[in-house]
Amino acid sequence: QVQLVESGGGLVQAGGSLRLSCATSGSNLSFNEMGWYRQAPGKQREMVATKTTLMTNYADSVKGRFTISRDNAKNTVYLQMNSLKAEDTAVYYCYARRWSNTATYWGKGTQVTVSS
Numbered sequence: 001q002v003q004l005v006e007s008g009g010g011l012v013q014a015g016g017s018l019r020l021s022c023a024t025s026g027s028n029l030s031f032n033e034m035g036w037y038r039q040a041p042g043k044q045r046e047m048v049a050t051k052t053t054l055m056t057n058y059a060d061s062v063k064g065r066f067t068i069s070r071d072n073a074k075n076t077v078y079l080q081m082n083s084l085k086a087e088d089t090a091v092y093y094c095y096a097r098r099w100s101n102t103a104t105y106w107g108k109g110t111q112v113t114v115s116s
Contacts, residue, residue, distance in 0.1 A: 009110030022094030038090035
């Protein structure tokens, strides 16, 4: 019943910016943890950024360029991506997690393509 829908992906030139959004539906309960993973062609899926009420983590490759934020009331998470590089090209996946029942939900992904 829980659905996550990403938006905001697209094509951008190197040095540009994009803002990804991930909206949840089908639940009135909050999530303990929300964040973003990405997967580039031929590479493993990697954590980009995660956020809880206590912790925020970023991949080393995006520190200083990406910022994760969330609206707890809406169970929505955002990823502001600045100074984009060609290496950021990937499908970006949103996730949400409840620790009480160890449930994790994933979005379908949104394509981010950075041209140089």
